[in-house]
Amino acid sequence: MRVHKRGVKALTAVAAMALGVSGLAACGGGGSSSNDKTVEIWMSVDQPVFDGLKKDMTAKAKDAGITLKMSKVTDINSLIMTKIQANDAPDIALIPQPGVVANIVKRNKAIALDDVVGDKVKSNMLPGALEAGTIDGKLYGLLSSANVKSLVFYNKKAWDKAGYKAPTSIAELDALTQKIKDDGHVPWCMGIESDTATGWPATDWFEELVMKYGGADKYNEWVTHKIPFDDPLVKQAGEEFEKLVLTDGNHIGDGKTIASTGFGDAENSMWKSDPGCWLFKQGSFITAFFPEDVVKNFATDVGVFGFPSANAGEKAPVLGGGDLAVLLNDSDAAKTGMKLLAESDTGNSAAANGSSYLSPHKDFDSSLYTNPVIKVSDQVVKNGSELLFDGSDQMPGEVGAGSFWKQVTSWITGQQDLDATLKNIEDSWPTS
């Protein structure tokens, strides 16, 4: 009996080991079978943008004689770092966070694009669009699909009835907020809850006001930590944000309400005939979160204006973001793929299908846009001095996707004051 039992045990062990070893073999066999002519491109853009880009890229790739493998992936920021460390990265990746691009460059895995795309493409980019992807004077991330965050949405019908006018300066925005409040309404819709990224909509407010008050140069110095995070300019921005939005009665509920309201749900009550809140600052992509019937009657129901400059009539920077194309393989085919991606008319289909695609190229044909918010965004960018990339996305991950979000959330929920918040973020800036 005992012998038999041992036999069974040994057999089980062999089977288990066999499975283990076969698992190993399966891992070894998982390598990609790409040949020299195949270009693999990963991105995490919205589905309609992806469909549009894929259509144009596929047609171009055929003419250029390369095989295209375009995939839409989720959580690209952490995925790409893992893949790079495993030497299993795609040829080109569209990355929404310049901070991640900087990390790839830091590990010497990205290829400079200056010679690949050429000066013609570079000089054709919207003012400011190259800065976010430029590291140590070399271009590593080429903006491929942009978005604009300097937008304020409102309920057009209710707004027209009340007779409000879009402000042209921050002082006028203050006055408008006060007027809405005096009329017995709640001026601002505000929600910063976003699952694991809770806090980011509030960081957009800081960025917006810092660039409007300080201009592009000061903004870039702040983002790259040439001036401390708790510079008086940032404090000024924080105080203005507090005055406009965080004051009691200027938003629904209290600070904790803001922190537990989803950034896409915040404007839900704005579309009622008696709006629960009247102004909503968000990016051009937010329309995907609007109720269906609002989207259907977009032209009559939704109003949108660009966030005003500090002083009326001044050309101010515009806050935006987008996906930066990074070249991770220096094969000729990959470079060809990059060149195709950098051509202005690669976005034609994406613009025509009504997606949230906004071209970063100066000579892009604006009449192709079919999405009404993108039309306004295009105007806002062209009326501004330059398009500046979202600051928190450019900062090191510890700050831009960590302490900035978390500390601002703590501030809004009343756990600490503005000074402590800015100082904590300053302290969290990595030393190297």
Next chain:
Amino acid sequence: MFLKTSNAVITVVAGVGVAVAVYWILNKIAELLPGHWEDRIKPYLYILPAYAAITLYLIYPSILTFKYSFQDSTSTEWVGFDNFTKLLSSHEFQQTLINTLLWMIIVPIFTVAIGLAVAVLSDRLGPRGENVSKTLIFMPMAISMVGAATVWRFLYAYRPEGQEQIGLQNALVVLLGGKPVPWLQQDQFHLNSLLLMVMLLWAQIGFAMVLLSAAIKGVPVDTLEAARIDGAGERQIFFRVVVPQIKGTIITVFVTTLITVMKIFDIVYVMTNGNFNTNILGVEFYNQLFTNFNNGAAAAIVVMLMVAMIPIMIYQVRNFKAEEAA
């Protein structure tokens, strides 16, 4: 698709074939040895691949992690104890440690206590009632924690006053005339952390109940009868007769739950991502590695966890050995 399937089939067949061949060859080598040496060497040859696998998948990564914890964020330069001092001196990391400690104390104790209570009480029901109640309590174990979070969000969900409440708890509060409460932001007395712990308890108690129930059923009836004849009350019987006899199982449940808690990540990540003072080591590790790309700090956290876990593991292994000997 066909290519993928056939590839998978081929690798599995080839893998199993190679493994069988390896063992066959090892066996042949052992057989070549003279007489009693064959018996002496053979077990070691058989266990060799297992040891190799453990070395490759467990020991080597552990050593590497240990090394990374003394290096910078890209693991290129040595920085001494910098990662540890930086973490331990930050107020937020201290809070993270306190939260983790709370999880480690509260969850295992309540898992064992409630699991034991359920096991004892359901034992008193008829066979049908016992089965139904046990199945119900065991069911959450089948749900992944991320899935459970989706369910629990609807319990804790919060909408501003005046809007329709979609969360069960707030709906009740409003029904009783109160103001809605943003539950997951109530960090006084770590209430929000406690609310998250309830989720793990909900998922873990079924596991504790099954093991403890089996142990209770294994208690010899004659010992209970003897106690009754001697005039012991139900409470005395439970604490003096039943509990000492299932002590081993209680410890096993306690320690396994403790280890689960030390590794816990998904509940907190999905529900709050460590915001509102609910951060714990697992989430902090993830954020250091995948948000901050800071290999050094992430490795330092793992090393701290490993160091904390070693005594528990040693205790667990000893306990197992004592059980086997008994």
